[in-house]
Amino acid sequence: AQKVTQAQTEISVVEKEDVTLDCVYETRDTTYYLFWYKQPPSGELVFLIRRNSFDEQNEISGRYSWNFQKSTSSFNFTITASQVVDSAVYFCALTPNTGNQFYFGTGTSLTVIP
Amino acid sequence: NAGVTQTPKFRILKIGQSMTLQCAQDMNHNYMYWYRQDPGMGLKLIYYSVGAGITDKGEVPNGYNVSRSTTEDFPLRLELAAPSQTSVYFCASRDRVSGNTIYFGEGSWLTVV
Numbered sequence: 001a002q003k004v005t006q007a008q009t010e011i012s013v014v015e016k017e018d019v020t021l022d023c024v025y026e027t028r029d030t031t032y033y034l035f036w037y038k039q040p041p042s043g044e045l046v047f048l049i050r051r052n053s054f055d056e057q058n059e060i061s062g063r064y065s066w067n068f069q070k071s072t073s074s075f076n077f078t079i080t081a082s083q084v085v086d087s088a089v090y091f092c093a094l095t096p097n098t099g100n101q102f103y104f105g106t107g108t109s110l111t112v113i114p
Numbered sequence: 115n116a117g118v119t120q121t122p123k124f125r126i127l128k129i130g131q132s133m134t135l136q137c138a139q140d141m142n143h144n145y146m147y148w149y150r151q152d153p154g155m156g157l158k159l160i161y162y163s164v165g166a167g168i169t170d171k172g173e174v175p176n177g178y179n180v181s182r183s184t185t186e187d188f189p190l191r192l193e194l195a196a197p198s199q200t201s202v203y204f205c206a207s208r209d210r211v212s213g214n215t216i217y218f219g220e221g222s223w224l225t226v227v
Contacts, residue, residue, distance in 0.1 A: 033214045045204060045218040091156070095214055100145065100164055101172070102208075102216055106156040 002027050004094050006105035013082050014113050021077040021108045023092030029053075031097035034068065034075045039089040039107070048090075051075065082112045117141065120205050120219035127195040127226045135190040135222050137205030145208035146188040147216065148172075148180065150201040157204065163188055195226045 003026040013019045025034065036048040049059065051068050059066045063080045079086050092105040121136045139146065148160040149172075159172030163182040177199060179191045188207075192199055205219040 035215065037218075043202065043223075044220045045206075047215055047217060050215050093216075095216075097214070100162060100170070101159060102147070104157045 002029075002094060002096060002099070002101075002103045004092050004103050004105040006090075006092055006108050008108045009106070010109045010111070012111045012113060015084060016081050018078060018080050019082050019110065021079075021090050021092075021110065023075045023077065023105060025073050025075065025092070025094045025103075027094060027096055029096035029098060033095050033097070035093040035095075035102075036066065036075075036077050037091045037093065039091065040085075041088070045091070048077075079110075082110075084112050084114050086110060087112045118205055118207050118217055118219035120203075120222050122222060123220065124223045125225070127192070127224065129195060129197065129226060131195050132191065132193050133195070133224075135192070135203055135205070135224075137188045137190065137219060138186050139188075139205075139207040139217075140186065141207060141209065141217070142185060143207035143209055143217075144185065145210050145216075146182065147206040147208070148178070148188070148190045149204045149206065150174065150199075151204060151221075152201050160190065160203075192224075197226050200224060200226045 005024045032053045034051045038046045065078045067076045089107045089109045091107045094103045118139045144165045147162040149157040158174045161180040163169045169180050203222045206216045208216045
């Protein structure tokens with residue numbers, strides 16, 4: 001079975017605080033890809049990052065960083081020094097290499113308070 | 115860079131009417147998808163296609179039909195619109211060859227009254 005769980009439904013932080021969005025996944029495939037997407041209030045879905053199952057290196061892009069841990073089946077996303085523009089719904093997703101479908105979590109709504 | 119283009123962006127339908135949401139991609143991706151997103155909810159897969167001439171049902175296909183006559187186009191047809199189909203519809207295409215990333219269109223906001 002393939003499943004993505006984002007247990008945090010809503011998070012509020014004050015501007016400049018750090019925040020971590022959790023993502024836990026389930027898959028029986030040995031080769032798979034993990035993703036994060038951002039959906040700002042304007043509604044579009046923006047691709048942020050892709051990770052394959054063989055690459056457990058953490059990645060940093062500006063204020064964004066991602067921590068992929070196969071041992072705990074997690075792919076967490078941290079925003080450092082949050083800004084109001086980070087307010088959005090963030091979706092974690094999984095696709096097995098052999099499959100045709102994507103499996104999305106239910107999303108975490110982040111509100112950054114000025 | 116056009117990417118995935120959806121039309122129309124907004125539409126109001128009366129109950130029982132039919133319409134087609136258009137989706138086109140210019141990235142030569144074989145895989146295409148239609149999702150719906152109800153207010154405050156996540157994404158649900160309606161239909162997908164792994165190539166021209168091939169389509170398959172997703173999680174919530176009832177009330178919809180698709181076709182895939184070309185690699186570029188993947189229209190979604192709503193037959194006999196119902197209020198339960200009020201939603202935001204996202205078309206997406208997938209780069210199966212390089213990285214498996216799925217790219218979304220900007221969405222189509224549909225209201226059935």
